[in-house]
Structures are given as structure tokens and as C-alpha cells.
Amino acid sequence: xxxxxxxxxxxxxxxxxxxxxxxxxxxxxxxxxxxxxxxxxxxxxxxxxxxxxxxxxxxxxxxxxxxxxxxxxxxxxxxxxxxxxxxxxxxxxxxxxxxxxxxxxxxxxxxxxxxxxxxxxxxxxxxxxxxxxxxxxxxxxxxxxxxxxxxxxxxxxxxxxxxxxxxxxxxxxxxxxxxxxxxxxxxxxxxxxxxxxxxxxxxxxxxxxxxxxxxxxxxxxxxxxxxxxxxxxxxxxxxxxxxxxxxxxxxxxxxxxxxxxxxxxxxxxxxxxxxxxxxxxxxxxxxxxxxxxxxxxxxxxxxxx
Amino acid sequence: xxxxxxxxxxxxxxxxxxxxxxxxxxxxxxxxxxxxxxxxxxxxxxxxxxxxxxxxxxxxxxxxxxxxxxxxxxxxxxxxxxxxxxxxxxxxxxxxxxxxxxxxxxxxxxxxxxxxxxxxxxxxxxxxxxxxxxxxxxxxxxxxxxxxxxxxxxxxxxxxxxxxxxxxxxxxxxxxxxxxxxxxxxxxxxxxxxxxxxxxxxxxxxxxxxxxxxxxxxxxxxxxxxxxxxxxxxxxxxxxxxxxxxxxxxxxx
Numbered sequence: 001x002x003x004x005x006x007x008x009x010x011x012x013x014x015x016x017x018x019x020x021x022x023x024x025x026x027x028x029x030x031x032x033x034x035x036x037x038x039x040x041x042x043x044x045x046x047x048x049x050x051x052x053x054x055x056x057x058x059x060x061x062x063x064x065x066x067x068x069x070x071x072x073x074x075x076x077x078x079x080x081x082x083x084x085x086x087x088x089x090x091x092x093x094x095x096x097x098x099x100x101x102x103x104x105x106x107x108x109x110x111x112x113x114x115x116x117x118x119x120x121x122x123x124x125x126x127x128x129x130x131x132x133x134x135x136x137x138x139x140x141x142x143x144x145x146x147x148x149x150x151x152x153x154x155x156x157x158x159x160x161x162x163x164x165x166x167x168x169x170x171x172x173x174x175x176x177x178x179x180x181x182x183x184x185x186x187x188x189x190x191x192x193x194x195x196x197x198x199x200x201x202x203x204x205x206x207x208x209x210x211x212x213x214x215x216x217x218x219x220x221x222x223x224x225x226x227x228x229x230x231x232x233x234x235x236x237x238x239x240x241x242x243x244x245x246x247x248x249x250x251x252x253x254x255x256x257x258x259x260x261x262x263x264x265x266x267x268x269x270x271x272x273x274x275x276x277x278x279x280x281x282x283x284x285x286x287x288x289x290x291x292x293x294x295x296x297x298x299x300x301x302x303x304x305x
Numbered sequence: 306x307x308x309x310x311x312x313x314x315x316x317x318x319x320x321x322x323x324x325x326x327x328x329x330x331x332x333x334x335x336x337x338x339x340x341x342x343x344x345x346x347x348x349x350x351x352x353x354x355x356x357x358x359x360x361x362x363x364x365x366x367x368x369x370x371x372x373x374x375x376x377x378x379x380x381x382x383x384x385x386x387x388x389x390x391x392x393x394x395x396x397x398x399x400x401x402x403x404x405x406x407x408x409x410x411x412x413x414x415x416x417x418x419x420x421x422x423x424x425x426x427x428x429x430x431x432x433x434x435x436x437x438x439x440x441x442x443x444x445x446x447x448x449x450x451x452x453x454x455x456x457x458x459x460x461x462x463x464x465x466x467x468x469x470x471x472x473x474x475x476x477x478x479x480x481x482x483x484x485x486x487x488x489x490x491x492x493x494x495x496x497x498x499x500x501x502x503x504x505x506x507x508x509x510x511x512x513x514x515x516x517x518x519x520x521x522x523x524x525x526x527x528x529x530x531x532x533x534x535x536x537x538x539x540x541x542x543x544x545x546x547x548x549x550x551x552x553x554x555x556x557x558x
Contacts, residue, residue, distance in 0.1 A: 216406070244406060284403040287365060288417050288466065289391040298416070302407035 001025060001032040004071040004100045012096025012128045013067040023065035024051055029077040040064050040091070050080035050112075057086030057118065066095045068111055073103030073137040078110045085153075087118040096128040099139040099165065107133075108140040115146070117153035117180075125157045131164030138166040147174035149182065151206065156183040161196070162304065163189060170198045178206030178235075186215040187304045190223035190251070200229040204237035204266065213241040218300050219251025227255040233266025243272040246303060248296070316379070317343040317470055317502050318364065323373035325359055333359050335525040336373070341518075343469075346496045346503045348516035348533075350540070356525040357506045358400060361472050364504070365397035366390040378469070394469030398476060400506075402459035404447050410458055411442040417465035433491040434461045435484035452479045460488065464495075471495075472504045477512065489515060513537055 001009075005027045009015035019025075022040035025033040029049070036042045039059040043052050053064060070077055083093065101107040117123060131139035147155055161168060174182050182202060190196050202211045211231060219225050231239035245253040257270040277299050285295035318341040325334040334356045341347055349357050362368040364375065366387035374383045382390055391397075405413075414430055415422050422430075428438035434457035444450065446458065456479045463471050477485055489511055492503055496517075505512055513519060519536040521528040529536060 278403075280399075280403045281405055283367060283387065284399065285416065286386075286388045287367070287391050287397045287399075288462070289388060289419070290416070291388050299405065299408070302405060302409075302412060305407050 008098025026068035073105035085121040090122040101133040129161040149180035152179040176209035188217040197226040236265035319376040351522040396468035398463040400474040402455035
């Protein structure tokens with residue numbers, strides 16, 4: 001892999017020169033390194049670009065790294081990765097993406113990840129996105145995550161995009177069987193003229209299934225964000241979504257949450273708040289000796305932590 | 306006064322003809338002269354709406370005076386903003402604690418103290434306000450904390466600063482009896498250790514009874530000021546309407 005990829009990997013997947021466990025590194029649409037483990041098999045898809053990852057039932061405490069990097073303009077990378085998580089497995093999936101562009105043509109990564117969790121499986125899914133480079137060409141990342149969860153499975157999705165991505169369209173869908181639980185934590189910051197859209201569509205099919213979706217975002221400069229969520233309760237279930245956004249300078253955010261309940265015991269809640277940093281928060285930190293600018297940075301840093 | 310010490314060396318804060326008006330011109334603080342001595346525990350009391358909180362905010366730099374001057378350790382601070390006054394050693398505990406999403410109790414206390422704090426320090430700080438560090442350090446300063454918990458953490462953040470002048474605006478509000486008793490001990494401990502000057506806005510007899518000096522503010526003016534021994538009996542004699550000397554006076558305490 002090239003130096004740019006190494007640098008991006010350090011940010012998006014905690015790369016320290018090597019990965020411990022199963023991994024596949026994708027660089028500019030090509031495989032730059034792969035390793036399976038005894039319990040986690042990574043294979044190329046036969047019908048198109050992408051991977052099939054099988055986690056053996058009962059696998060505990062292992063990590064699989066599936067990062068992807070685009071290192072120059074003129075690349076439009078599309079990849080389909082399918083994760084099959086065996087019954088009662090408990091694993092960490094790290095799937096960051098970095099796009100670097102020093103050129104005038106667009107650089108894009110579009111990763112379509114499908115998760116199939118068997119009964120009792122547990123996954124912590126970490127997804128970190130970043131854009132770097134000084135070229136005029138746009139840096140785009142358009143992730144799609146489709147999640148199918150069997151009975152009593154659990155998936156926690158920790159997704160972060162902090163800087164440098166000019167345009168992103170993030171789409172997550174999930175269907176939950178009985179007793180399954182999905183937790184999503186999204187943190188997003190846009191600056192300059194960046195644009196970001198997040199769509200979440202979660203269907204709570206099974207009895208006692210549950211979802212907790214929390215999105216925190218900061219829109220700075222003249223950047224724009226859109227947040228759309230739909231929780232569909234089709235059984236006795238619980239769903240909570242929360243969209244908190246901070247506006248700075250001339251940033252703008254549109255939040256469109258929706259709830260659909262088709263069962264009398266579907267308990268669905270949505271909370272949304274959009275606004276500038278509260279003046280009293282800045283004031284409190286200034287009474288501790290921080291300047292206004294330091295206080296604002298600290299508040300945003302904590303908000304997106 | 307210690308031998309060899311000039312009176313001005315003992316003065317930590319001096320207010321000269323301090324005034325603050327509402328935009329419509331109504332005076333909230335009216336031509337206050339006040340001098341506070343270093344190392345003392347001073348309680349500001351008086352009827353609601355009399356200007357106590359506004360006075361505290363003027364000292365902390367949260368509000369800007371309409372006229373008058375402030376001096377801190379002999380240096381004029383009238384033109385300094387809240388951050389600069391904080392750096393010089395003025396700390397302020399809000400009457401209504403501020404909530405933050407994403408900032409933990411540990412974050413706040415470390416920001417206040419200006420350094421990373423180990424568990425022993427955190428435990429010590431939170432213990433001063435009757436909280437157990439193990440249960441609180443990693444909690445966010447959000448709505449999951451009760452009003453009383455938030456208030457105690459707010460007070461701990463000011464204690465963490467070890468400031469030359471710490472201002473507490475009604476620290477008793479929202480705090481249970483047991484935590485309040487612990488807080489009173491903490492204020493006494495700060496005084497005993499000569500760890501700074503305390504300016505406490507309060508109506509509580511328990512707080513008034515530990516004061517070195519009491520300042521009574523009503524209708525935006527200092528109605529009376531002096532040693533606790535002189536003022537407290539008068540205040541307690543007429544709880545419904547504190548008997549205060551009429552008219553403004555310049556107060557040195």
C-alpha cells in the first residue's frame with residue numbers, strides 16, 4: 001500500500017503498521033492486503049467487486065478490519081461487502097474509509113455493507129470517514145449499511161465523519177427480529193461548503209426488539225446537512241431517535257424524523273434539537289478561563305466525542 | 306491585620322461607584338462602593354430582586370457596569386472580560402448550573418483545575434460537595450443529572466479552580482440537607498486553610514452564621530455591611546423584613 005493509504009488507515013482504523021486478526025485493505029479499488037483468521041474468513045465476491053466475510057458461530061473477541069482508501073482523483077470506487085455473523089459470535093468490525101485528493105477530478109468511495117446477524121450474535125461496528133488533500137476535485141464518501149438482525153442479536157454502530165469530505169450520502173437500513181437490539185451513534189461535522197445527508201430507516205419487526213439512534217452533528221461555515229430517520233414499529237417494541245445539531249457561522253441543518261407505529265405496544269420516541277451553541281455554555285467555560293473561541297472548540301469537541 | 310501589612314495589601318476587591326442599569330434605564334445596581342478583605346468569608350444577603358446576583362455577575366465580568374470601576378488586588382479590572390478575570394483568579398458558581406451534552410464531570414473538573422486529575426483528586430473534589438466520584442466522573446453534564454447533583458458539580462468546579470476570589474450564587478439552592486451540611490464544612494475548610502476569599506450570596510442562616518462579614522443589599526444599594534457579630538442579630542431579629550440602615554453607605558469589610 002502507498003504512503004497516503006497508510007496515513008489514512010492510521011486515522012480511520014487505528015493502523016499501526018499491521019493489523020491483528022482478519023483484515024482486507026482496499027486501495028483505489030484494488031486489494032492491497034488480506035488475511036483471514038481461523039474463525040473469520042474473507043473471500044472475494046464472485047459476481048462483482050467486494051467481499052464476503054464469514055464469522056464462525058461462537059467466535060468471541062476477534063476483530064475484522066475492512067478499511068478502504070482512495071488516494072487520488074479520478075477514482076470512483078464501488079464495493080459490496082457482505083458480513084455473515086454466526087450464531088452467538090461477538091466481534092468488532094472496523095470499516096473506516098479515507099479519501100485523499102490533490103487533483104481536480106473527483107475522488108469517491110461508495111461502500112455498500114450488508115450485515116446478516118444470526119441468533120444471539122453481537123457486533124460492534126466502527127466506521128470512521130475522513131477526507132484529506134488540497135485538490136479542487138471533490139472528495140465523496142457514500143456509505144450504505146443494510147442490517148438484518150435475527151432473534152436476540154445486537155449491533156452497535158459507531159459512525160464518525162469529522163472533516164474533509166465534500167459530499168456524503170449516508171444510508172442505513174435495518175430490520176430487527178424478536179429481541180434484537182440496534183444502537184447507532186452518529187457524529188458528523190461539516191465545514192466550508194460541504195454537504196452531508198444521513199438517512200436511517202429501521203423496521204422493528206419482532207416482539208421486544210429495540211433501537212436507539214443518536215445523531216450529533218455540527219454544521220460550520222456554509223455547510224449543509226440533512227437528517228432523515230424513520231422508525232417503524234410493527235410489534236411490541238421500543239424505538240428512540242435523537243438528532244442534535246449545532247450550527248456555527250452560516251451552517252444549516254434540516255431534520256426530518258418520522259415514526260410509524262403499527263402495533264398498540266410500539267413505543268417510539270423522537271427528539272430533535274438544532275441551534276447554535278448555548279451562550280450559557282460558552283459563558284460557563286469562560287468563567288473557567290477559556291476564551292470564547294477555546295470554549296466553542298471545547299464544546300464542539302465534547303459534543304462530537 | 307498582620308504586622309507589616311498595609312490595609313490596601315489586604316484588600317482583594319474594591320468597587321467604586323458601581324452601577325448597572327437595564328436598557329430602559331432602570332437602575333439595578335446603584336452607585337455601590339464596597340471593599341472586600343482577602344481571606345475572608347463574606348456573605349451577601351438581602352431581599353429577592355435587590356441586585357445580589359447582578360452584583361456577583363459584575364464582579365465576575367459576566368455583566369458590564371453602566372458606570373463605576375472595579376479593582377482586583379489593586380489592579381483595575383473594569384475593562385477585562387470574564388475570561389481575563391477568571392485567569393486573574395476570580396471564579397464564579399452559577400445559580401443555575403449549565404448542562405452540556407458530551408462534556409463529562411471529569412472534563413469539567415479538569416478544565417476548571419487546568420490539568421488532568423487523578424481519581425484521588427476527583428474523589429476529594431466531589432467529596433467536598435457530598436458526591437461519590439466513582440458514580441459521577443464519567444457521567445455527562447446533561448439532563449440525566451438531577452438539579453441537586455448538577456448544582457453540587459457546579460460548586461465543585463469552582464472549588465477545583467482554587468481561585469483567589471470564589472463567588473457562589475445561592476449555593477444552597479436545590480441541595481439536600483446532608484450535602485448542604487458538607488458544603489458548609491467545605492466553606493469553613495477553605496477559610497481555615499486560607500485557600501482564598503469566598504463571596505457567597507445566600508439567605509441561609511447556616512451560611513450567614515459562618516460569615517466573617519455580611520453585606521446586605523436591597524434595591525441595588527448596600528444597606529449595611531460589617532462583621533457577622535454586629536449584623537446577624539439584627540437580621541435575625543426581623544426575618545420577614547431585615548432591618549437595615551436606611552440609605553447607602555460606603556462599606557469596608
